[in-house]
Amino acid sequence: MIGFSSFSKTPDTRLAAQACIDKIRTPAHQYTAGFSSPLYTMIDIANQLERDPGTARHVWVIRSDKQSQVESCHTRISAWPLRFSPTACASEKPLLYLTSSATSAELCALSNESARRGILCNDIETLPSRWPKGAHPWVPLWLAANPHCLPFDPASGAEAHAIALAALQSLYVEGNAGFYYMALHDEPNDFVAPISHLSASQAFKGMYKLNEIDTDAGQPRVRLLGAGLALQSVASAAQMLRDDWGVESELWSCPSYTRLARDADKAQRWNRMHPDMPRRSSHLVDCLSADDCPVVAVTGYAQHVADQIGGHIQSRFVALGADSIETSSSKSVDKRWIVALALRALAQEGVIAQACVEQAMGRYLLQ
Incomplete structure (x- = not known):
């Protein structure tokens, strides 16, 4: 059996996370006003980080979702290669995983391949389904019971942006364990007022x-x-x-x-x-x-x-x-x-x- 190790958190990990945070810290107007949907906010964040030469080398972006993808040599369709890469294992980088996963079995597999790390963004709610929010009934049970996972269901792009920033800070700057999950829908909210710094902090809580x-x-x-x-x-x-x-x-x-x-x-x-x-x-x-x-x-x-x-x-x-x-x-x-x-x-x-x-x-x- 081939062995592999989890990613190692190093000072370079914190520097990489800080570079990503600095890049996306100032949100676009539509995020702050709440008019952008959580899904397109996170897609935009992923695109910004991949397209900027200053952050592209500081982040791992996995796109197994069914949404349109940005063309980039940095994009991956699976996190498994990172688990076998000596360079990747030597120093962890922020991992953003965009997926369309309807079952807890799929999500369990994704969390295993990413060593239960990263920000996992699931757009299954945007696709036709017979289940509420597009997710098999076991999914919310798995999310609530998984001690490694902190799940979020943001209502607006502003909330998704605030959660992404806080997750980068928690996982990669502070070095906390686990991974974050966000259920993403594609409908903008026109009733959410601009989100303040205090509200952003409380949304993460x-x-x-x-x-x-x-x-x-x-x-x-x-x-x-x-x-x-x-x-x-x-x-x-x-x-x-x-x-x-x-x-x-x-x-x-x-x-x-x-x-x-x-x-x-x-x-x-x-x-x-x-x-x-x-x-x-x-x-x-x-x-x-x-x-x-x-x-x-x-x-x-x-x-x-x-x-x-x-x-x-x-x-x-x-x-x-x-x-x-x-x-x-x-x-x-x-x-x-x-x-x-x-x-x-x-x-x-x-x-x-x-x-x-x-x-x-x-x-x-x-x-």
């Missing part, structure tokens, strides 16, 4: 707030969380809640429910094991513990992905996924159901009358 509402107005309030393309349905539901029912919605983009849950679990374990020490918090708890209004978390995957954070939320919590409603097509999350479930949560809290829920079910033909 798993969630950040999109709007501010007047808490003194006395209107019923909910907090709506969304990830990836499902955030568009969440934003539409917020508009319906305001226009049809007089309910204000605090909107949160959650690029990674899994990271939020893992960090909250870690803090909870530490507090349990160190009862006499000051308690540790988590980004999830810091964001959502200041209020007691209901939380509705939406994902384009199955409901269990959003359910990961439920145990750490003190207020009434509702998770909604592509498999949550029996009458749905199981391909997307219906904004009408987000509205109905938000109203039901408010009714269960005694904030609005149960009759409002019944009216909404009839009005939106959900019965």
Whole structure:
């Protein structure tokens, strides 16, 4: 059996990563405004790094995806040759993997061939499929359970850009273990405000707030969380809640429910094991513990992905996924159901009358 070693992190690795970070640090206007899709943002980043002579020699780009490719002598279709290259093994470089992989078996193979390193970008959501987000139902289970993987589902090009920068910093400058995964869709978002430096940092932690509402107005309030393309349905539901029912919605983009849950679990374990020490918090708890209004978390995957954070939320919590409603097509999350479930949560809290829920079910033909 032929043996091979993993990549070695050296000072040259940090220098290569810094060169890539410097090249893409200043995003194009469409990234910051949120108008570019996550998919074309990452393709553009890969093209920039390959076409610039100053960074082309500092990055490994693998393109096994079905999107148009840039012609470059630096492009590869597999990471396996790197595993057998003495030069590659001697000093690791940032690895950007663009793929179209619909099953966990394919993703497992890709992570093995890249030594569980790099930024793995999957555009399967853009292709025809009978599964939600184009991914076999085992994929989100594999992503959530894989301790080497930190998965993200960015809603906009700005989020994808922020996550890519932070991943380069974490993996190759700081030398942390594991790999990052991004599910990429190709629809631009015209409702996401320009992302600030603080929001970019919080997006990498798993969630950040999109709007501010007047808490003194006395209107019923909910907090709506969304990830990836499902955030568009969440934003539409917020508009319906305001226009049809007089309910204000605090909107949160959650690029990674899994990271939020893992960090909250870690803090909870530490507090349990160190009862006499000051308690540790988590980004999830810091964001959502200041209020007691209901939380509705939406994902384009199955409901269990959003359910990961439920145990750490003190207020009434509702998770909604592509498999949550029996009458749905199981391909997307219906904004009408987000509205109905938000109203039901408010009714269960005694904030609005149960009759409002019944009216909404009839009005939106959900019965």
